[in-house]
Amino acid sequence: MKKIRVNYLIILLFCLSACGKIEYTKMESPAYLRVFNNFTYNLTVENKNEQFPIFTMLIEPKFDGSGTVTGAEVIGDFLDKRDYYAPPYPSHIGNSTSVFNPEYPGKENVLVGPILNGFDLSSWAQVPSGKRRVMFVYRPKSEVPFLQLPKQLRSKVLVDTVLNLEKGEVFTLHLLQKDFNTRENGMILRQEQFHKIPLSDSLVYVNIYNMSSKGFWNANAGFKDKFERMGMLNFGIKDVMNVYYSLVNYDQGQGQWFDRAVNGHNKAFMGTIHRDTESSKVHPYFSFPVFADAGSNNISTKIWQRFFFLPPGNSLENYLHYELYNDNEGSFAIVNCFENGLVRPFADWGGAAMLPNLLVNVHSGTHNPQTFGTVNTLEIVNGKVFLTTIQRKYAPPVY
Template sequence: MSRLRIQQLGFCLIALLLITGCSKVEYLKVDSPAYLRVFNNLNYEKTLDGKDQEVPFLAMLIDPVMDEKGMPVSTAILGDFLDQRAPYAPPYPSHVGNSTSVNNPEYPGKEDVLVAPVLNGFDLSSWAQVPSGKHRIVFMFRPKNTVPFFNLEPRLKTKVLIDTIIVLQEKEVYTLNVLQKDYQSKKNGVLLRHENFYKLPLSDSLVYVNFYNLSAKGYWEADYIEKGGNIGSKGALGDGIRDRMNVFYSLYRKTSTESMLSNYSGKYLGEIKRNTGEPDVSPYYSFPLFADPLSNGIHTNIWQRLDLLAPGMDPYSKPYSGIDKTTDNNWAPISCFSNGTVPLDYIRGDENYVLLPNMIVNIHSGIYNPRSFATVNTIEIVNGKAYLTTIQRKYAAPIYK
């Protein structure tokens, strides 16, 4: 065979590989969209209290088509491999491209779908576009493997967790939480929250946060060991908090509890109430981005400490110390520091706190590396665990010299 013929065959093979190896994602336009983000909050531990419960690994079906036996055969929207949520939901869908696992800590998360646009300066690319209107939504238990839901054996597509109806308004933003609503009966459900942060007159110089206690009824009264309150790094929060608590905050410089900002020590912030039934949006509270007088107005290294305390207590009158993992459900501290993965013994002081990322985002923007940005945050308490969702406005791209 001539060299020219071999070269021609080689070019053909390369072209064939390029054509077959690269597939184009075809996005279908969503008419009159609403914007939806979904979290799986079924975070129960494998203990005596939870030994008979299904592994909380889900498939979400919006407007499914069922056969005569009630088994789904297709669906308008599929959120597959929906795993238990991660402690931190960042401002951008950073799960995409950063993981080799099919497991998805939220929807849309890793799903390759149309996402929400920028609204009032906020980047909502962590919300999926879905048609507005009335929808049937079904959550089903599925095996924890890598087989797509509709490729599973029929016997593995029969366990319905939740089957309900939701209504979404056009161009509105929603967060849907899958929850355990009653700890003793193990009743589950969903809570659809109609967000409003993008409609509020929020300042770029303030950091905002609101709070939800989405814990199941009866969780905090249950036995500490049997519910798994001692499993993992839950601190005093593992035992649960009472249905009504007050939130105090303190701001610190750098890494030490010895560098508290004097004007931001144990300040009352607001209230948190247990609620898994009403989709009310909690009020937002705020603190200054550049509260530290030593900051230069571009970057700050302050971090936040939150104290959840029963009514009648404050950070200086509580009858507990920082080594107490059980506090009669009266006190649970949370430290929002660095990226939320620093070892718990790195910060001097209390040992019974939960660690979450800093609510202030520090990132390369423009000529500054790093630059500090105020954010809008939600902290949700669910059965002894804390979850932080951070939302950020669009910022200038980095300039490299």
């Protein structure tokens, strides 16, 4: 009988624990924050004395008597260089192959934003609102958590400032290099507006920033890192550039892809961008239609986008000759947004930078796939281009 009583006791304790009250974490009146580390350089013989560009973010840091950080209200550790593509969902959460994080919150298991005015903010973290002291501190590239590092490795500060993170507002923070020659560093805090302005479901939106360092584009090419997927953009672009775009459809025939631009959307002028590492102003959004294919019952499309960059006063046609590419460092660049950004479209000789399509094709409801318009930001930083895509909420698949 004794054995039976013990088993009943275990069952009773299990039931009580299973029925116990679950405590949910909640943050009162949060702001929503996303952080990108835009430093692009690698350490070489020329810059071996610089700090490796990996950081720890501290909101409302705490210190001991000697001034060493001992904690913070919010800690975002292992903030590594950003990925070329920040998709419209938190793709990094659950990725345990490495502690290093290409953005914040990224892999961090923290409270995230809600669906706000139809936009999915699950890639933004909830943070305490109001005026908050925010620090970014260099850390070594090791898997040791920041607070377990020796004191001398917790003292090199990139930024120490007070930010006004207004309640309910959406912020994107960029760490960046402001001057390529002096190595001056800093940050930009951008208060996003996409969730406040009237945007159509049938349009795609994109705005563009040049956040390159002062002096990058005209620096000696030997000081610039080269990445195959960036093509001509490796050289950087001049401080003032006009932007043109084409919407490109393609037909499959004879085993190859043949490009054809959409009427009225071929090498069309979008606007002018200026290099800027100071202003937090949100750039205007440019839009174009989704153009769903009639053959898909107007549900989906394979259209992709091509962007051209060249200085004001120049003819785009004059630059679209292969023999001119290598003579125009900083004066011309192309960005293709095609499929997943890892393959090149047909007849692309390799001079264009590669990013994923701005259109999102997913299984939604009974449609598989369905094409959705998105809100996008292209950011050019020292010979690289990065894409952030924001998606409205769509119906889950019905099988």
